[in-house]
Every structure is written in C-alpha cells, then in structure tokens.
Amino acid sequence: SGDPITVADTVAFDPITGAAAFSTSNAGVMAYRPGQLSNTRLSWFDRRGNELGTLGSSEKSGLSNPTLLPDGRFVAAQRTAQNETDLWLVDSMRQTRFTYGPAGNTMRLPVWSPLGDRIAYESIGPGSVKLSVKSPIGGDEEVLFESPEVKVPSAWSPDGQSLMYYVPDSK
Secondary structure, three states: OOOOOOOOOOOOEOOOOOOEOEEEOOOOOEEEOOOOOOOEEEEEEOOOOOEEEEEEEEEOOOEEEEEEOOOOOOEEEEEEEOOEEEEEEEOOOOEEEOOOOOOOOEEEEEEEOOOOOOEEEEEEEOOEEEEEEEOOOOOOOEEEEEEOOOOEEEEEOOOOOOEEEEOOOOO
C-alpha cells in the first residue's frame, strides 16, 4: 500500500524464463540481487527502501533467483560454483547447500510452499527436465513431473496442495 518507491535501479533478470532475482515475504521484507556482474549479496529492506541488513556474505559466484520463506527467516536461491548450479538455503548466519545434483545437472528457480515445509524447483539434466519438491529439513527429492520441456515453478496454492508452473514458448 502507499506510493511506490525505487529500491534498486538494476535487478538481475533471466531472459530465458523471464524470472527476476527478487522475492518478497508476507512479513513485509524483500530480497533482490543486483543485475550487474560483480560481487553480490542479499540485503533486507523495509517498505520504505531502507536497508536493514545483509544475508550471507558477498561473493563473486553470487546467489540468484532468491525466494523468501513465507515468514521471511530464510532464503532459497540458486548458486553456481565450479560450473554446477544447485540450490542453497541462506539465513543470517550461514549458507547451506540444499541440492546436490549429479555433474552436468542444474537445479534452479526455487519456490517455497505456503507453510515453508517444501521447496519446488526445476532440475535440468541430460535429455530431461524435472519439476521436483524437497523438504528444507532434508530427505529425498520427490519428482512431480519429468519431460524434455523446461518447467518454471511459479507459485503454490494457498493450501499448498497445488503447484503452478509454466512452460516457456520455444518458438
């Protein structure tokens, strides 16, 4: 509510999926990743655009496509290191690797369930793309759907029973 304000002049953007590297929580905080290639960090801002603090450390490999846990305590983001992209969970104290995809696989585009008990994401491997979910406290990946097309998870239904995703038009 209220008048809009500018929080950032540049926000990272994936031209293939149309996803921007920012997320907001129901608690009224927002996280984003700047669009320029440099050291990156996640920062907390209030609704007036005042920086409240940072999340994790500044690094060259960077975190991209961050999404906030609905209560705002954690961020799930993708991180590329040594040519492998996996998902990481970040809080104010540490960064923890969340997925361990096989060499050549890419895990990306995390989306928290409304209760924060699952994270949906896309897993791209040789010849197939999976839409998967996993608990943030551990356990095995559950593959919901697998096919050759890209599947971009977008949002969960409020009751957490349905997951919306889209398939970008390749034409």
